[in-house]
Amino acid sequence: MPRPDTDVLIVGAGPTGLMLANQLGRRGLRPLVIDRHSGPAQQSRALGVQARTLEIYARLGIADRALALGKRATGANMWAAGRRAARIPLGDIGKGLSPFPFLLILGQDDNEALMGERLRDWGIAVHWNTELVAMAQEPGHVVATLRQPDGTTRSVAAAYVAGCDGARSAVRELSGIGFPGAPYEHVFFVADTEAVGTMVPDELNVYLWRDGFHLFFPMRGPDRWRVVGILPSHLRGRDDLTFADVVPSIRGEAGAALAFRSCAWFSTYRIHHRAAERFRDRRCFLLGDAAHIHSPVGAQGMNTGLQDAYNLAWKLALVAKGRAPPALLDTYEEERMPVARRLLNTTDRAFRLVVSDSWLAGLFRTKILARIAAFAMRRERVQRFAFRVVSQTGINYRKSALSESLDAVAGAAPDAGDRFPWLKLRFQAGGPIEDSFRTFDDLHFHLVVAGQTAPAPESAGLGDLLRIHAIPADPANDAELARVRISKPSFYLLRPDGHVGLCGGILDVAAIKRYVTERLKIVDR
Numbered sequence: 001m002p003r004p005d006t007d008v009l010i011v012g013a014g015p016t017g018l019m020l021a022n023q024l025g026r027r028g029l030r031p032l033v034i035d036r037h038s039g040p041a042q043q044s045r046a047l048g049v050q051a052r053t054l055e056i057y058a059r060l061g062i063a064d065r066a067l068a069l070g071k072r073a074t075g076a077n078m079w080a081a082g083r084r085a086a087r088i089p090l091g092d093i094g095k096g097l098s099p100f101p102f103l104l105i106l107g108q109d110d111n112e113a114l115m116g117e118r119l120r121d122w123g124i125a126v127h128w129n130t131e132l133v134a135m136a137q138e139p140g141h142v143v144a145t146l147r148q149p150d151g152t153t154r155s156v157a158a159a160y161v162a163g164c165d166g167a168r169s170a171v172r173e174l175s176g177i178g179f180p181g182a183p184y185e186h187v188f189f190v191a192d193t194e195a196v197g198t199m200v201p202d203e204l205n206v207y208l209w210r211d212g213f214h215l216f217f218p219m220r221g222p223d224r225w226r227v228v229g230i231l232p233s234h235l236r237g238r239d240d241l242t243f244a245d246v247v248p249s250i251r252g253e254a255g256a257a258l259a260f261r262s263c264a265w266f267s268t269y270r271i272h273h274r275a276a277e278r279f280r281d282r283r284c285f286l287l288g289d290a291a292h293i294h295s296p297v298g299a300q301g302m303n304t305g306l307q308d309a310y311n312l313a314w315k316l317a318l319v320a321k322g323r324a325p326p327a328l329l330d331t332y333e334e335e336r337m338p339v340a341r342r343l344l345n346t347t348d349r350a351f352r353l354v355v356s357d358s359w360l361a362g363l364f365r366t367k368i369l370a371r372i373a374a375f376a377m378r379r380e381r382v383q384r385f386a387f388r389v390v391s392q393t394g395i396n397y398r399k400s401a402l403s404e405s406l407d408a409v410a411g412a413a414p415d416a417g418d419r420f421p422w423l424k425l426r427f428q429a430g431g432p433i434e435d436s437f438r439t440f441d442d443l444h445f446h447l448v449v450a451g452q453t454a455p456a457p458e459s460a461g462l463g464d465l466l467r468i469h470a471i472p473a474d475p476a477n478d479a480e481l482a483r484v485r486i487s488k489p490s491f492y493l494l495r496p497d498g499h500v501g502l503c504g505g506i507l508d509v510a511a512i513k514r515y516v517t518e519r520l521k522i523v524d525r
């Protein structure tokens with residue numbers, strides 16, 4: 001069979017496609033990346049960058065730039081009936097759980113620019129003005145028909161196709177995969193403005209009304225705010241709508257103290273909640289908005305697409321390089337579909353509560369919601385729970401075929417499928433304390449061994465893909481392991497994406513080898 005023109009055709013250079021391209025580029029692949037638009041999107045769209053995304057950005061080498069460009073969300077101010085009803089502190093709520101224990105406010109355009117710049121370091125360029133128009137799956141490859149910038153078409157043979165092509169995904173439609181769900185009845189508006197008012201600078205401001213809400217997100221630059229809200233019903237259905245049409249309703253509710261100086265971007269949109277019936281059809285995969293769309297509650301959309309890409313990339317790279325069989329790719333849908341479905345359910349419930357027109361919901365929004373949220377978030381356990389859920393650091397793949405626990409895991413100790421916790425450890429006896437996320441790179445598997453002797457590197461059957469870390473006995477190490485409930489003796493085999501694949505008490509080299517050959521099916525080299 002002739003070699004395909006490319007290992008992976010990535011359709012769509014939004015955040016999801018750019019993340020996938022970067023992750024494949026770092027692993028030595030040269031995917032073909034196309035996008036039907038003429039260049040990167042200019043609008044900020046998504047604004048919240050979650051901790052788990054920043055952890056991945058750190059490994060990609062762009063976290064520092066993201067932090068320098070963005071603003072940390074230090075608090076959320078809840079306003080009801082013209083008064084500040086509560087302030088929820090958000091700064092560092094995930095302290096000890098992540099090197100990035102906060103939500104970063106950074107527009108999607110900036111995120112795309114950072115990933116786009118990094119992509120050039122792997123020698124990969126996006127082919128703009130290039131659209132996927134047809135696709136046929138053949139044995140061993142996919143033939144994709146692309147419309148080129150000059151209007152002509154050409155065929156490309158790709159070993160795999162990654163549909164990162166957004167809510168109206170051509171890859172999904174050409175694969176005949178349904179996208180069940182529905183639109184919400186409300187129409188939303190989003191505006192990037194320069195405004196002055198009661199908003200607490202540099203913090204989130206949530207204005208809760210009997211009939212709805214307005215969110216003010218701080219953006220880069222003085223007095224710059226992203227305003228999001230529900231379009232008043234009398235304005236729905238108009239094609240010529242401008243921000244000026246919406247201003248009276250915002251000011252009517254926020255009071256005369258609010259003044260808008262300018263508006264750089266205004267858009268209205270209907271939100272849908274939908275999930276693809278499958279995330280894969282043989283050699284074609286769906287990621288990001290192509291696979292799932294939901295309300296923006298919780299700033300999860302862009303981040304979930306980035307995590308989809310991170311999950312698929314290491315598997316696709318191993319398969320493309322012949323180190324693992326295609327069966328490894330089955331675990332992409334198996335692991336990411338439940339995440340998407342859970343997200344759809346939770347954002348749907350939260351969203352219905354904040355947009356409901358009912359009298360009771362109005363009362364709840366203006367009289368109760370802010371107080372409950374502020375009261376609950378004063379409790380450390382609630383803070384940590386909320387951080388784990390919203391930051392996506394709590395996502396686990398416990399039910400995946402790649403997750404195996406040899407012994408029952410006690411209480412809150414990390415289990416197979418969990419993201420292995422962030423630790424500060426002395427990796428060498430008498431050596432410096434190091435950040436585990438720096439030591440455990442994401443291009444290898446890592447075997448972490450505590451309270452027992454590490455095995456010989458070649459015994460695990462992972463060849464050059466494995467790094468072994470025996471944690472020396474040391475009071476600082478013991479305290480750190482105890483903090484995350486890791487007992488001794490124990491061992492954890494981490495996948496390249498930092499999730500635990502196999503874990504247990506007493507190290508059993510035969511069990512590791514069995515896991516590698518039977519579950520990962522990796523070819524030792």
Ligand SMILES: Cc1cc2nc3c(=O)[nH]c(=O)nc-3n(C[C@H](O)[C@H](O)[C@H](O)COP(=O)(O)OP(=O)(O)OC[C@H]3O[C@@H](n4cnc5c(N)ncnc54)[C@H](O)[C@@H]3O)c2cc1C
Nearest residue numbers: 012014015016035036046131132165166170288289301302
């Ligand atoms: C107005 C608005 C506000 C939003 N606000 C938020 C928010 O506050 N928080 C949040 O988390 N999310 C928000 N979102 C959602 C967020 O923008 C998406 O989740 C995110 O863009 C998904 O990224 P993606 O890469 O999967 O898809 P997209 O960003 O949609 O990128 C898909 C890319 O594929 C390309 N493409 C499509 N079809 C083809 C084809 N046939 N051939 C070649 N290329 C193709 C498109 O040109 C596009 O560049 C908002 C969305 C909108 C529209």
